[in-house]
Structures are given as structure tokens and as C-alpha cells.
Amino acid sequence: MIPLSLLIMSLLLSCGGAILCLLLKHREGDIRLGGSGVGIAAALAGLGAGLTAIGAGQPAVLDAAGPYPFAHFVLRLDPLAGLMIAVISLLSLVAWIYGFAYVREYAGRGVGAMGFFMNAFIASMMLVVAADNAFWFLIFFEMMSLASYFLVIFDQDDEAVGAGFLYFLVAHGGSVLIMAAFFLMANQAGSFDFAAFRAHPLPAPLDSVAFLLAFAGFGAKAGMIPLHIWLPRAHPAAPSHASALMSGVMIKIGVFGIVKVGIDLLGASAGPAMLGWGLLVLAFGAVSSVLGVVYALAEHDIKKLLAYHSVENIGIILLGVGTGMIGMALHQPVLAVLGLMAGLYHLLNHAVFKGxxxxxxxxxIFRMHTKDMEEMGGLARSMPWTALSFLVGALAISAIPPLNGFVSEWYTYQALFAAALDGTPLVKFAAPIAAVMLALTGALAVMCFVKAYGIMFAGAPRSRHAEEAREAPAAMVAGMAVLAVACVALGLLAPLVAPVMGRIAAATIGTAPVTLAVGTTLLPGDAQQATLSTPLIAILLIAMAFLPIALKAAFAAKRGGDRKVAAPWAAGYLPDHHMPASAGSFAQPIRMFFAPLYTMRRAIAGRWTGIALGFERVVTLARRTEPLADRSVIAPIAGAVDASGKWLQVIQAGDFRIYCLYIVAALIALLALAV
Amino acid sequence: MLTFSHLILGLFQALLLLAAAPLVSGLSRMIRAKLHTRHGPGLLQDYRDIAKLMTRQDLTPPDSGFAFRAMPAVMLTTVLVIAMGIPMLTRFTPVAPIGDLITIIYLFALARFFFSLSGIDSGSSFSGIGGSRELTMGVLVEPVMLLSLFVAALLAGSTNLGAIGTAIADGHVHSATATIVAALSFAYAIYIELGKLPYDMAEAEQELQEGPLTEYSGPSLALIKWAMALKQTVVVAWFVGVFLPFGSASGMTFFGLLFGLVAFAIKLVLIFAAVGVVENSVARVRFRLTPQHSWVGVGAASLAFVFYLVGL
Structure with a gap:
């Protein structure tokens, strides 16, 4: 029961922190200290709860009677929930450390309210993953959406409010679909308890309906394409430590939901249809990963760029999850564990490096007061620790060995390879294509993060603000340092982490664990298929680095000292700060890459055109296709809600006599019903 | 399992390749001179160049930072580590935990990351464009490399490069057509990666793939020149190890390794001679048209995949 008591402790601390933040709302200095202190304590307790739940063999269950007979308040900490709680806690820990200094940016604009919503947001996320009853799950899911909505609109400007409204609609549209899926299952089970859902599986066609509803609902939360439209607007609008939580953790709740419904609740008893679910998840994952990074490359706003990368990484996670579901459908437990474990590992890794x-x-932004990368430049000199941390994150998200992003992508590739080796013909066809999409995504991500790091931190300052920038406050650097160390550790210690992920995946699927590491070597269940050793790569990289250093040193006596030249070569012209590569020019040659992609698409449609106009077309296409979902889905819903609101205004005349009339009418109607 | 002698073999082949790399690039220069019917430099010119640059002053642009200074070492280090993982003298990969096709592709991305980043960091506009182009080339060739190697790996049942090479050498791949087409598409991707005409022109450094070199000088430039020669050799060795492993040693015997070394050297010289002929008989393709060409590679790799699926 240790995990559960720790979880409850963490939740109580969060509640206390939330109330504290409201009570002290006029004393912002105290809020910063008290709120962060309580938040850190809650996060540490949560981290303990998560880690012990992963370690424990049996899921811990707490069953408290709720106020309603249909809604047992059941908390269940299985290894999967433990992983999610550990991820949430790690990120919230860092967010509180970071926030201690960062909220000064928001001084005088309701730091207390921000603390309240942060606490509510974190607590509700923990409750969502721990809840084992559909009713409470939805309640906490709503709480999570609402708390994060208020964080999105915190700035109160037009952009934030617009983004918040869009987010609000998509989140609630999604939860309606999830609700429908749960109702289908509850109808069959006769109860809202997830335990009953597992005991009374849905019959054949209905389970696919339920899965598709839940997939769409949770997919909207996860930000997968084409339901991603809210994500690049909402995440940048929130304060940065809240963005880190939203992008790092909250969208993972969507993935968690897909795993929960597709594997935990429906998967064990699903028939052959499950192969289709797995392929569907795989396809959405592949499309999301490629298009996510493509859109990211075109961005100049650093937070938007990162938000699009979340879309990409959700795609990569879904590739793993989809492969796991395919493995379950084909009754290949090794493949199932490998796929799901790759997805879960990437979920953890993405939380860390995206945070x-x-x-x-x-x-x-704290120092520059702009999100535009073009205004930055050269910050590595003035903000060295921030630059170093960002570089670690950029290398990790680009899946550069031996960091953590590479390890989970390697497992994803191996899962896809295993699927392609022993799958049905359709799987044999789909899995290698997904692997190629992943390779394409990886190459584009490298380009995108060379651009992001290069334009922000390398070269010369691009504005006066950039020249005058100073290092961020210590608390902010400390928060980043924790995550940078985690990036390195999750990569180098992969031989210890991967088996844990494998156990979580095996427990979720309900099968025996798979050998994922021997000594310092990682292997995908079978050493014949492949091996990898991130510690060895790290050691060799460090050892080999002595060679160039020694070579340089060997000739040092014979040459003059190093010196800085006056200016870079600019073909004889006087160099100025407009000449170096900009965020726009750096990504520009990608038109060379995309033109054929779109040309091929047009060629299939019978309209082959030249490459020369490619970029313009890509841009127009991207602009046209992206808001398509916006126009055709979101706008009508928004319009309808607006219209019905106007219509409802009619009965609200504001005259108390009319309201009295309503009350009398209602009373009469009720009396008539009773009689 | 990785043993100490395997590690030593890996180290040996990496250092051997490092020592031989300027010779290989010297060979390329000699062939080019012959085809241009000019006298040209000697075979050892690149050694002399490197030695001379090593004694020159190291100049850095005023706004450059950590990335610019670290790049030459990072690049050479990464390529050396890659050289340890690729089967050259032997059928098997000397250091198996590196010799996985995915690991190798992503280790190249590490070199690419810093190479391009140094371009932005130098503050020169040419370097920035060069970095951007280098990454674009990566985007174009990486999927082709992955798909063609993936097909070969599926035929061999393993993503380890040595295992793929062994399966091909032993004739254990049941789909000969797919293997050959995969080899061709991989060769094409490798050719683009070499940075030779028609896709790149090493002599015109200012704006093309070697663009990030613009601001380098002295020992840094020497290290990069060396690293790039090594990279070209490693990339060709990669192709040889997977698709042309014939003649390499299947065990760790002295004569086996010696014979493997001779066979490897012959294959390397032949391939670079062929590359030299191709390189000097074509005109430069405009950069913006390169993707059209790379689609041929994608098409060929897809064809190999289809052949694999139908079992030809």
C-alpha cells in the first residue's frame, strides 16, 4: 500500500498548495516560495508513488464508496499508471523548481491563480491515470482540461484567448467521444468500473466502435494529425513551465488513454479486428510524425516549433503502441511487448527532452521577451548553461546516440523490423513503410534542431536584446539541469531502464516479460536480430576524442597562437548581421525535398508539374490543408455553440419577475409529473 | 558477444582507415587529373596538405562559439567510432553493439548535426547555406539508405550489418533480385553521401556541401579535411561490408584477416576508381534538381522492397 499512501499524500499536498496559493494571492513573494515548496514536496511524493508502483508486483487498489452507487471511487496503481505518475511527478518537480524564478515574469498578474491552476492541473492528471472507474476518469479528465485551459488563457490577450477557446472546444469534443466509448462499455458491463469492463468484454463489432470513438477522443487530446490543430496554438500561449507540463505530460494522457482502452480494457479479448486497430494507430503515427516535423521546420516562433515537434513525437510513440497492438493481434507476445515498450520508453523520453x-x-523568452528566433542569436555566450541544456535536449530529440531519444527510436525500429519479419502480408507491407517514415522524421528533426539551436544560440546576436541578454536565474537553470541529466541518464543507463519499461509493457498486456538487456547490451528480445550498447558508444566517443585533440597538440609547438579574425568572409563585402543564415533561409532548401513529395501526390492525381514552383505550392498547400480541419470541423461547432448561446439569451431577459415565472412554471410542471 | 580481441580489431581497422584515408582522397585527385589530362598532384599530396595545415595558425571568426570550435574533433571522433562498427576485414562487425544499421545511420546524423551547426555558428552566410544544404542532403538520402538496408536486413533476419553481409556472402538470402536492387539503391544513396559530382563539388567549397569549411583554417581545417576523407572511405566500406563482403575473413585467424585486408583494399581502390570516372564525366546538377534524382533512389529502394514482398 506504500504507492497508494504516497499518491494520496502527493494529492493532499497539491490540494493544500492550491488553497495556499489562493489564500496568499496578494503576497506574491510568499506564493513563490510556499507554492514551489509544497509543489516540490507533492512531486517528490508522487515520484515515490510512481516508482514504487512500477516496482510492486501487484497493482494497488483503493476502493472508497462514492456519493453515487454507479461511481465507485476506485484508484488503481498498476505499473502503467505508476509510469505515468512518475513522469507527471518528474516534470512537475522540475516545473516547480523552474517556476520559482520564472513566475516573476508574471508578477502582479495573478501568480496566485497560476499556482492554483498548476496544482489543480497536476493533481487532476495524476487522478486521471490512477482512476479505475469511467465516471471518475471523465471527471478528472475534465478537470485536467479545464485547469490547463485557464493556464492557456493566462496572458488574456487575443491570441491566448482564441487559442484557449479552440483548445476548450477540441478537448471537450474529444471527451464527448471518450464518454460515448465508455457508455458502450458500461452498457455491456453493467457498471462504470474498469474492472467490470475487463470482465465483460464488448462483442465483436461494438468493440471496434468503442475503440474508434476512444481513439478519436484521446487522439484529439494527444494532438495527433489531423486533430492537432489546437496544439501549436495552445501550448505556446501558456507560461513556459505550464507548456512543458502540457507538451511533456498532458498530451501523453491521450496516449495513455489509447493504451488503456485499446490494450488494457479491450485488447485482451479483442478478436481479429485488433489487427486493424493496430494498423490504424500505426498509420496515424506515421502521418503525424512526418507532417509534425514538416510543419515545425517552417516555424520561426520557438514555442510553436516545439509544439509541432510534440505532434511529431506523439506520432513516434503511436508507432510503438501500434506495433504493440499488432503484436497482440497476431498473438506474438514478444512483438507486443517490444512495440508497447518502445512506445512507453519514448513517452518517458519525450516528456524529459520536450520539457x-x-x-x-x-x-x-524570460530574458528576450520575444518568441521569435530571428531576434535571438549568439545566446550561447551570454546564457551558457541554458545553451548547454538546450543543446542536450536538441540532440536527444534528434535521436542522436547515445542519448535517450535514440534508444527509444531504436527500439521502435526494432519492433517495426520484428513486425515486418513475422507479420501477415499487410503488416509486412506496412511496418517497413512506417520505418522509412521514421527515418525521414529523424533526418528532418536533425535539420529542425540544428536550426533552432543554431539560430537561437550560435553565431552573432541578431538584436539589441540578444546582445544584452544575461544567464537565466539559478532556479531556472537548476530545473533545466535536472532534465538534461535525465536525458543523458536515460540514454546511458538504458540497459537498466529498458527492462523496466519491458516489465511495464508486459504487465499491461498480461504476458511474460521479454529479455531486453544483457549486461550493458540492449537487445530486442533476440540477440540475433540486433544489439546496441549506449554505454559503449559513449565510452568510445570519449576515448576516440583524444585522437584529434592529441593530433592538434602534437603540432602546437610548430604553429603560432590561435586568434580571432575581424569578421567572417563575405565575398569581399562588409559583413553585416543580415548576412548569416536566418531561420527562414536555413529551412528554405527543404522545398527541394518537399516538391517531389507533393509532385508525386499530384502525379498520382494525374497532374504532374515542375519542381520550380514547389515551395510556393507546399506553402499554399500547407496553409490550405492545415486549417481545413479548423474550417470544416471546429468552426461549425464553434458557430453552433455561439448561436445556441445567443438563442438561450432570449429566455434570460434579466427581469426577476420573469425568473419567478420560470420557477412557478417549473414547480407546476413537477407537481403535475408527481401527481 | 563482444570480446577484447574484437574491440582491438575494431580499433585497428578504424586507425588503419584513418591512416589510409588521405591516400584514398589522393587517389581520387590523381584520377581526376588524369581524366583532365593534366599533370596533377602526387598520390601523397593530401598527407602533405594536412601536415602543412597542422602548422598553420588557427583563425576563428569573432562571433563563433563552442559549436564552431568543437566540430572538427566531434566529426573525426564520430567517423572513427563508426569505422569500428562496420565490417571491413571480417564478415562480422568487430564491435557488434555499434554495427547495427540504425545505429550507424544515426551516428552519421551526429556528425551531420555538428557539421551543419558549425556553419551557422561561424556567422558566415556561405557556411550557413552549406550547413542547410548538408542537412537537406541528409533528409534526401537517409530514407533511401534505411529502406534499402531494411530490405537486406529483412532477407537476412537481422539488422546487424555483419549478419546481413554474412547472409549475402553465404547465399542465404532467398530473394536475389531484391538483394541486387537493394544494393543498387544503397550504392546510389552512398554516392550522394560521398559529396561528388554531379551532386556536389568539393573544389567549390564556398556554397556547397563543404560550405561549413569556409571559415576554418590551420589545424581545424586539417582535421576536417582528414575527417571528410575518412568519412568517404567509411561510407564506401559500409557498402562493401554489407553488399560485397566477398573475400573477407569469417574468423579471427591471422591469414584470414590478412587476406581480408588485401581484398578490402582492392575493392576500395576499384570502387574509388569507378567513382572517379563517373564524377569526372558528368556535369553538375543544379541543387534544386537534386531531389528529382534522389527520387530515383527512393524508387529503386521501393522496388527492392516490392521484390522482397513478392519473394523474387
Whole structure:
């Protein structure tokens, strides 16, 4: 029961912190200290709860009677929930450390309210993953959406309010679909308890309906394409430590939901249809990963760029989850564990490096007061620690060995490879294509983060603000440092982490664990298929680095000292600060890359056109397709809600006599019903 | 399992390749001179160049930072580590935990990351463009590399480069057509990666793939020149190890390794001679048209995949 008591402790601390923040709302200095202190304590307790739940063999269950007979308040900490709680806690820990200094940016604009919503947001996320009853799950899911909505609109400007409204609609549209899926299952089970859902599986066609509803609902939360439209607007609008939590953790709740419904609740008993679910998840994952990074490359706003990368990484996680579901459908437990474990590992990794990158972006914005990368430049000199942390995050998200992003992508590749080796013909066809999409995503991500780091931190300052920038406050650097160390540790210690992820995946699927590491070597269940050793790569990289250093040193006596030249070569012209590569020019040659992609698409449609106009077309296409979902889905819903609101205004005349009339009418109607 | 002698073999082949890399690039220069019917430099010119640059002053642009200074070492280090993972003298990969096709592709991305970043960091506009182009080339060739190697890996049942090479050498791949087409598409991707004409022109450094070199000088430039020669050799060795492993040693015997070394050297010289002929008989393709060409690679790799699926 240790995990549960720790969880409850963490939740109580969060509640206490929330109330504290409201009570002290006029004393912002005290809020910063008290709120962060309580938040850190809650996060540490949560981290303990998560880690012990992962370690424990049996899921811990707390069953408290709720106020309603249909809504047992059941908390269940299985290893999957433990992983999610550990991830939430780690990120919230860092967010509180970081926030201690960062909220000064918001001084006088309701720091207390921000603390309240942060606490509510974190607590509700923990409750969502721990809840084992559909009713409470939805309640906490709503709480999570609402708390994060208030964080999105915190700035209160037009952009934030617009983004918040969009987010509000998509989040609630999603939860309606999830609700429908749960109702289907509850109808069959006769109860809202997840335990009953597992005991009374849905019959054949209905389970696919339920899965598709839940997939769409949770997919909207996860920000997968084409339901991603809210994400690049909402995440940048929130304060940076809240963005880190939203991008690092909250969208993972969507993935968690897909795993929960597709594997935990429906998967064990699903028939052959499950193969289709797995392929569907795989396809959405592949499309999200490629298009996510493509859109990211075109961004100049650093937070938008990072938000699009979240879309990409959700795609990569879904590739793993989809492969896991395919493995379950094909009754290949090794493949199932490998796929799901790759997805879960990437979920953890993405939380860490995306959190890190958002905090890094937050630090530069804190000093620069702009999100436009073109205004930055050369910050590595004035903000060395921020730059170093950001570089670690950039390398990790680009899946550069031996960091953590590479390890989970490697497992994803291996899962896809295993699926392609022993799958049905359709799987054999789909899995290698997904792997190619992943390779494309990886290459584009490298380009995108060379651009992001290069334009922000390298070269010469691009504005006066950039020249005058100073290092971020110590608390902010400390928050980033924790995550940067985690990036390195989750990569180098992969031989210890991967088996844990494998156990979580095996427990979720309900099968035996798979050998994922022997000594310092990682392997995908079978050493014949492949091996990898991140510690060895790290050691060799460090050892080999002595060679160039020694070579340089060997000739040092024979040459003059190093010196700085006056200016870079500019073909004889006087160099000025407009000449170096800019965020726009650096990504520009990608038109060379995309033109054929779109040309191929047009070629299939019978309209082959030249490459020369490619970029313009890509841009127009991207502009046209992106808001398509916006126009055709979101706008009508928004319009309808607006219209019905106007219509409802009619009965609210504001005259108390009319309201009295309503009350009398209602009373009469009720009396008539009773009689 | 990785043993000490494997590690030593890996180290040996990496250092051997490092020592031989300027010779290989010297060979390329000699062939080019012959085809241009000019006298040209000697075979050892690149050694002399490197030695001379090593004794020159190291100049850095005023706004450059950590990335610019670290790049030459990072690049050479990464390529050396890659060289340890690729089967050259032997059928198997000397250091198996690196010799996985995915690991190798992503280790190249590490070199690419810093190479391009140094371009932005130098503050020169040419370097920035060069960095951007280098990454664009990566985007174009990486999927082709992955798909063609993936097909070969599926045929061999393993993503380890040595295992793929062994399966091909032993004739254990049941789909010969797919293997050959995969080899061709991989060769094409490798050719682009070499940075030779028609896709790149090493002599015109200012704006092309070697653009990030613009601001380098002295020992840094020497290290990069060396690293780039090594990279070209490693990339060709990669192709040889997977698709042309014939003649390499299947065990760790002395004569086996010696024979493997001779066979490897012959294959390397032949391939670079062929590359030299191709390189000097074509005109430069405009950069913006390169993707059209790379789609041929994608098409060929897809064809290999289709052949694999139908089992030809």
C-alpha cells in the first residue's frame, strides 16, 4: 500500500498548495516560495508513488464508496499508471523548481491563480491515470482540461484567448467521444468500473466502435494529425513551465488513454479486428510524425516549433503502441511487448527532452521577451548553461546516440523490423513503410534542431536584446539541469531502464516479460536480430576524442597562437548581421525535398508539374490543408455553440419577475409529473 | 558477444582507415587529373596538405562559439567510432553493439548535426547555406539508405550489418533480385553521401556541401579535411561490408584477416576508381534538381522492397 499512501499524500499536498496559493494571492513573494515548496514536496511524493508502483508486483487498489452507487471511487496503481505518475511527478518537480524564478515574469498578474491552476492541473492528471472507474476518469479528465485551459488563457490577450477557446472546444469534443466509448462499455458491463469492463468484454463489432470513438477522443487530446490543430496554438500561449507540463505530460494522457482502452480494457479479448486497430494507430503515427516535423521546420516562433515537434513525437510513440497492438493481434507476445515498450520508453523520453526544450525556450523568452528566433542569436555566450541544456535536449530529440531519444527510436525500429519479419502480408507491407517514415522524421528533426539551436544560440546576436541578454536565474537553470541529466541518464543507463519499461509493457498486456538487456547490451528480445550498447558508444566517443585533440597538440609547438579574425568572409563585402543564415533561409532548401513529395501526390492525381514552383505550392498547400480541419470541423461547432448561446439569451431577459415565472412554471410542471 | 580481441580489431581497422584515408582522397585527385589530362598532384599530396595545415595558425571568426570550435574533433571522433562498427576485414562487425544499421545511420546524423551547426555558428552566410544544404542532403538520402538496408536486413533476419553481409556472402538470402536492387539503391544513396559530382563539388567549397569549411583554417581545417576523407572511405566500406563482403575473413585467424585486408583494399581502390570516372564525366546538377534524382533512389529502394514482398 506504500504507492497508494504516497499518491494520496502527493494529492493532499497539491490540494493544500492550491488553497495556499489562493489564500496568499496578494503576497506574491510568499506564493513563490510556499507554492514551489509544497509543489516540490507533492512531486517528490508522487515520484515515490510512481516508482514504487512500477516496482510492486501487484497493482494497488483503493476502493472508497462514492456519493453515487454507479461511481465507485476506485484508484488503481498498476505499473502503467505508476509510469505515468512518475513522469507527471518528474516534470512537475522540475516545473516547480523552474517556476520559482520564472513566475516573476508574471508578477502582479495573478501568480496566485497560476499556482492554483498548476496544482489543480497536476493533481487532476495524476487522478486521471490512477482512476479505475469511467465516471471518475471523465471527471478528472475534465478537470485536467479545464485547469490547463485557464493556464492557456493566462496572458488574456487575443491570441491566448482564441487559442484557449479552440483548445476548450477540441478537448471537450474529444471527451464527448471518450464518454460515448465508455457508455458502450458500461452498457455491456453493467457498471462504470474498469474492472467490470475487463470482465465483460464488448462483442465483436461494438468493440471496434468503442475503440474508434476512444481513439478519436484521446487522439484529439494527444494532438495527433489531423486533430492537432489546437496544439501549436495552445501550448505556446501558456507560461513556459505550464507548456512543458502540457507538451511533456498532458498530451501523453491521450496516449495513455489509447493504451488503456485499446490494450488494457479491450485488447485482451479483442478478436481479429485488433489487427486493424493496430494498423490504424500505426498509420496515424506515421502521418503525424512526418507532417509534425514538416510543419515545425517552417516555424520561426520557438514555442510553436516545439509544439509541432510534440505532434511529431506523439506520432513516434503511436508507432510503438501500434506495433504493440499488432503484436497482440497476431498473438506474438514478444512483438507486443517490444512495440508497447518502445512506445512507453519514448513517452518517458519525450516528456524529459520536450520539457527541457520548453524550459530552455522559456529561459530565453524570460530574458528576450520575444518568441521569435530571428531576434535571438549568439545566446550561447551570454546564457551558457541554458545553451548547454538546450543543446542536450536538441540532440536527444534528434535521436542522436547515445542519448535517450535514440534508444527509444531504436527500439521502435526494432519492433517495426520484428513486425515486418513475422507479420501477415499487410503488416509486412506496412511496418517497413512506417520505418522509412521514421527515418525521414529523424533526418528532418536533425535539420529542425540544428536550426533552432543554431539560430537561437550560435553565431552573432541578431538584436539589441540578444546582445544584452544575461544567464537565466539559478532556479531556472537548476530545473533545466535536472532534465538534461535525465536525458543523458536515460540514454546511458538504458540497459537498466529498458527492462523496466519491458516489465511495464508486459504487465499491461498480461504476458511474460521479454529479455531486453544483457549486461550493458540492449537487445530486442533476440540477440540475433540486433544489439546496441549506449554505454559503449559513449565510452568510445570519449576515448576516440583524444585522437584529434592529441593530433592538434602534437603540432602546437610548430604553429603560432590561435586568434580571432575581424569578421567572417563575405565575398569581399562588409559583413553585416543580415548576412548569416536566418531561420527562414536555413529551412528554405527543404522545398527541394518537399516538391517531389507533393509532385508525386499530384502525379498520382494525374497532374504532374515542375519542381520550380514547389515551395510556393507546399506553402499554399500547407496553409490550405492545415486549417481545413479548423474550417470544416471546429468552426461549425464553434458557430453552433455561439448561436445556441445567443438563442438561450432570449429566455434570460434579466427581469426577476420573469425568473419567478420560470420557477412557478417549473414547480407546476413537477407537481403535475408527481401527481 | 563482444570480446577484447574484437574491440582491438575494431580499433585497428578504424586507425588503419584513418591512416589510409588521405591516400584514398589522393587517389581520387590523381584520377581526376588524369581524366583532365593534366599533370596533377602526387598520390601523397593530401598527407602533405594536412601536415602543412597542422602548422598553420588557427583563425576563428569573432562571433563563433563552442559549436564552431568543437566540430572538427566531434566529426573525426564520430567517423572513427563508426569505422569500428562496420565490417571491413571480417564478415562480422568487430564491435557488434555499434554495427547495427540504425545505429550507424544515426551516428552519421551526429556528425551531420555538428557539421551543419558549425556553419551557422561561424556567422558566415556561405557556411550557413552549406550547413542547410548538408542537412537537406541528409533528409534526401537517409530514407533511401534505411529502406534499402531494411530490405537486406529483412532477407537476412537481422539488422546487424555483419549478419546481413554474412547472409549475402553465404547465399542465404532467398530473394536475389531484391538483394541486387537493394544494393543498387544503397550504392546510389552512398554516392550522394560521398559529396561528388554531379551532386556536389568539393573544389567549390564556398556554397556547397563543404560550405561549413569556409571559415576554418590551420589545424581545424586539417582535421576536417582528414575527417571528410575518412568519412568517404567509411561510407564506401559500409557498402562493401554489407553488399560485397566477398573475400573477407569469417574468423579471427591471422591469414584470414590478412587476406581480408588485401581484398578490402582492392575493392576500395576499384570502387574509388569507378567513382572517379563517373564524377569526372558528368556535369553538375543544379541543387534544386537534386531531389528529382534522389527520387530515383527512393524508387529503386521501393522496388527492392516490392521484390522482397513478392519473394523474387
Amino acid at each position: 527541457l526544450l520548453f524550459l530552455g525556450a522559456g529561459s530565453t
